[in-house]
Amino acid sequence: MPRDPYEVLGVGRDAPEQQIKKAFRQLARELHPDVNAHDPDAEEKFKEAAEAYEILSDPERRATYDRYGHEGLRSGGYAPNFDGFGSISDLFNAFFGGGSSGGTGPAQGGDIGVGVEIDLVQAAHGATVQVAYDAVSRCERCHGNGAEPGTPIETCERCGGAGQLQAMTRTPFGQMVRTMVCDVCHGDGRVPKQPCGECHGRGRLAVKQEIEVDIPVGISDGQRIRLSGRGHEGEAGAPAGDLYVVVGVQEDERFVREGDNLITAVDVAAPLAALGATLEVPTLEGTASIELPSGTQPGEVLTLRGAGMPGLRRGRHGDLRVVVNVVVPRRLSAEQRELMDRLNDSLTDENLRSQESMFAKLRRALGSQAA
Numbered sequence: 001m002p003r004d005p006y007e008v009l010g011v012g013r014d015a016p017e018q019q020i021k022k023a024f025r026q027l028a029r030e031l032h033p034d035v036n037a038h039d040p041d042a043e044e045k046f047k048e049a050a051e052a053y054e055i056l057s058d059p060e061r062r063a064t065y066d067r068y069g070h071e072g073l074r075s076g077g078y079a080p081n082f083d084g085f086g087s088i089s090d091l092f093n094a095f096f097g098g099g100s101s102g103g104t105g106p107a108q109g110g111d112i113g114v115g116v117e118i119d120l121v122q123a124a125h126g127a128t129v130q131v132a133y134d135a136v137s138r139c140e141r142c143h144g145n146g147a148e149p150g151t152p153i154e155t156c157e158r159c160g161g162a163g164q165l166q167a168m169t170r171t172p173f174g175q176m177v178r179t180m181v182c183d184v185c186h187g188d189g190r191v192p193k194q195p196c197g198e199c200h201g202r203g204r205l206a207v208k209q210e211i212e213v214d215i216p217v218g219i220s221d222g223q224r225i226r227l228s229g230r231g232h233e234g235e236a237g238a239p240a241g242d243l244y245v246v247v248g249v250q251e252d253e254r255f256v257r258e259g260d261n262l263i264t265a266v267d268v269a270a271p272l273a274a275l276g277a278t279l280e281v282p283t284l285e286g287t288a289s290i291e292l293p294s295g296t297q298p299g300e301v302l303t304l305r306g307a308g309m310p311g312l313r314r315g316r317h318g319d320l321r322v323v324v325n326v327v328v329p330r331r332l333s334a335e336q337r338e339l340m341d342r343l344n345d346s347l348t349d350e351n352l353r354s355q356e357s358m359f360a361k362l363r364r365a366l367g368s369q370a371a
């Protein structure tokens with residue numbers, strides 16, 4: 001009994017068309033023949049995914065399946081016909097631009113995505129990182145033609161040199177003829193008489209690649225770098241795909257990043273906040289001095305202009321914002337308590353008067369709690 005197509009693609013029964021398409025394309029790429037040679041079940045898995053997609057991507061088929069299941073599809077004349085196209089490579093190419101409706105040209109290589117992690121200081125100054133990944137590349141033994149060196153390449157007997165095959169499928173509206181890439185010559189129209197012993201006639205192999213990637217100054221977490229032509233190599237001289245490097249910027253316990261600005265907090269004893277002082281605060285370059293005005297209140301923000309992150313596409317730096325966390329002393333000694341009592345007795349309304357309204361005070365207090 002065939003599996004539920006919703007289960008095969010991993011989508012809900014109310015999934016929109018775009019989600020179904022995205023789920024299928026992701027699943028199909030995972031089953032690419034060039035990176036799944038080790039999995040003997042890859043072809044059957046792809047056929048199952050392709051059949052599920054054919055059902056759910058067609059509104060009428062989907063409605064029939066939702067109402068009557070697979071039995072309803074069979075009685076209605078819907079019968080997927082993949083057996084005429086022997087290999088997973090054909091099926092993959094049919095769904096990813098390799099000739100599903102008449103194109104016989106070689107398929108462009110697929111894109112690759114890899115992730116790297118850097119710290120905030122590297123993001124601020126730029127960095128060069130090593131990136132390793134698996135990519136489909138030209139076979140060096142046969143130089144990409146798929147033939148054992150010294151042996152001839154002949155016209156494909158399966159497609160007669162056309163590079164395409166046709167299959168007929170029954171539908172409620174009659175017979176539909178579908179044109180797909182030949183599974184023997186993969187659209188080239190020619191096949192090696194003796195396949196290359198290294199790549200088994202495909203002309204390409206999955207190999208480990210390692211390159212250096214320059215991380216630009218000011219990059220943010222989740223941004224990606226596109227390296228043109230560094231993805232999977234195309235077939236028969238077709239262009240290679242691209243490599244996308246997704247950059248993850250690790251959190252720095254000293255700072256919170258907001259765009260190009262950095263935010264840090266510094267603890268200040270209440271007496272020092274009242275008197276004022278020169279503070280040392282952390283920066284990306286080490287430390288810097290900042291003046292704490294006398295009478296600084298809890299949650300007030302001091303700003304160091306230009307001490308934040310550099311802009312990714314402009315030379316201007318963001319700012320470093322220093323949030324003052326006024327700390328009330330605890331566990332006072334007898335002498336300290338006596339001094340605090342004397343200070344408290346000496347305070348007048350003039351010392352305690354604030355320019356802020358009650359609402360401003362509440363907003364500041366609630367804002368510092370949320371932070």
